[in-house]
Amino acid sequence: MTALLDKAPLGVAVRIARINWDAMSHDEGRRLREFGLMEGCEVTPLHRGSIFSRDPLALTIGRMKVIIRARQAAVIEVEPTA
Template sequence: MLDRAPLGVAVRIARIDWNAMSADEGRRLREFGLMEGVEITPLHRGSIFSRDPLALAVGRMRVIIRARQAAMITVEAAAGDERRSA
């Protein structure tokens, strides 16, 4: 899941549980370009005491999403990365 993906390592979105989120949340993620097959890089998480929010690099954009939303996104190793799925 994206909420547990290592920071600074590119991953590919394998699946998004669109049914687990509201229509507004889904629309917002799509507007940010977060869809199956897209490569993203988790950059940093909230404060020391919280994992919320999560900053991502999506192409040249920087996007902030909630940890709850990130938990609905399954990721896998990006092309050329031999690590296992997150």
């Protein structure tokens, strides 16, 4: 069962099942790949924006913490880790 990363529960590790690369610009896609966001990798959503906004989304990828936009997270399908 997959869900979208922007709706994933905070503090729970998930695995990236699919990324709709066509829904973002070439530069956005390149930036996410440089962070290591690829199908099959495990990420943990840490926190979202502020009281008034769900943007941006902070994640851990391995030992690294990164920030992505909510609209980018909305095109990333995730599934529970085994």
